[in-house]
Amino acid sequence: MSNEDMVGAGYEGGVGVEGGAGYEGGVEAAAARGLGELAGSVEGGAIPYDRLVAGGRRRLRRRRLLTSGAVAVLVAAVVGGGTALGGLERGLGRGAGAVEVAAASSVTAAAPASAPVAAAPTVAVRDPFTPIRTMVGHGTAAGRQWQAWTALWPATATKEDAFRQAQLIWEDRHTAIPQLPKTTQTDIDRGWHPDLDLVNLYLTVDGKRQVDDTVHDTPAPGTPGADSTTGSISPSGSMLGFKGGEMGTAPVVIAAARPDVAKIVVTWDNGGSTEAVPVTVGDSPTRWYAIAKKPGAQADTYTYYGADGAVLSSEVSWFRSS
Structure with a gap:
């Protein structure tokens, strides 16, 4: 042996x-x-x-x-692979919870092949036929709760897609505005542009969408002027709440703001002030904010501030005529 x-x-x-x-x-x-x-x-x-x-x-x-x-x-x-395995084990009882745990974990190469591996971050696809809805302001007026909303419809690549998108926008708005006319192909031929997103601004009061709304265009990400910090401080917007008398004496301004605007402050001629912070909407470089008029008051100053607290502009254009 x-x-x-x-x-x-x-x-x-x-x-x-x-x-x-x-x-x-x-x-x-x-x-x-x-x-x-x-x-x-x-x-x-x-x-x-x-x-x-x-x-x-x-x-x-x-x-x-x-x-x-x-x-x-x-x-x-x-x-x-302990974290990922723990996520998998918990997932047997929690369903989708396992995906959340695994996605937040760093799984090493030594982990078993059956362990859920965290997927690489992906950029959301811009779907021109699915709006991105974002609440950009809220408050109380005459005891009723109001909310200001934006529905961002991403830019389309062709006129055919633009016409299909227009039909979807009409369907979305028509629920609250029965008399709204449909967009025609002629409208698309005259006004469509592949570098512009469309943003539908509207209000809800006590959870119900109101008749007063509007649609604006804004530069799509990566297009000329999308990140500009020159020109108009508040390039577009509307005062809503009049058409159906929804907001009475407290209409709401929903407006865009340049990327360098960090805060808007309105002071009123009978005292007090109202502040708003621009809100990011999807991946759009244009942010939006909402401010309701103080009943019985006029705007004394309408001031835009940068992130460092510096005054970028001061005006009285909004609320002056109402």
Whole structure:
């Protein structure tokens, strides 16, 4: 029996009780039996017992090292993918929750193939047939809750798509404005532009969409003038709440703001002020805000501030004629 056979027999004999007394005892006993058999077959000379035992123990240690190394790799895999595995385990009971956990985790290459791997961030596709709705202001007027909304319709690539989009916009608005005329192909031929988004501004009062609304165009991302900080501070907007008398003496201005505008403050001629912060709408570089008129007051100043607190412009154009 070779040294390797002897140690192998002892190793295999101790596998079943790894970590217990039988593990070491089995090895030593097997080694002694093997040495006895080998001694009977040796012709003359001293039996190299010490070297045989040392060699057998070296092999045993090597096998243990390899075994513990494999365990270490397995542990590393579990620890490395621990968050993702935890997410998968929780996901068995939570459904979509597993996706949220995995997406927020950094999964290493050591993680098992079955672990959910976080997907690379993706940029949302601009769908010209699905509006992005954003509330840009809210408040109370005569005891009623009002909200100012924008519905951003991304720019279309062709006139055919623009006409289809126009039909969808009409359907969206027609619910609140039954008399609204449909957009014709002639309207599209005259006014369509591939670099312009359309933004529908409207109000809700106590959760119901009101009849007074308007549609504006604004530069699409990446087009000339989209990020401009020159020209009009408030390039477009409307005062809503008149047509159906929804807001009474407190109509609401919904207006765009240049990218460098951080805050708008209106002071009133009978005292007090109202502030608004422009809100980002989808991926559009144009932000929007809303301010309701103070009943019985006129605007004294209408001031735009930059992020550093500097005054960018001051005017009284809004609310003066109402």
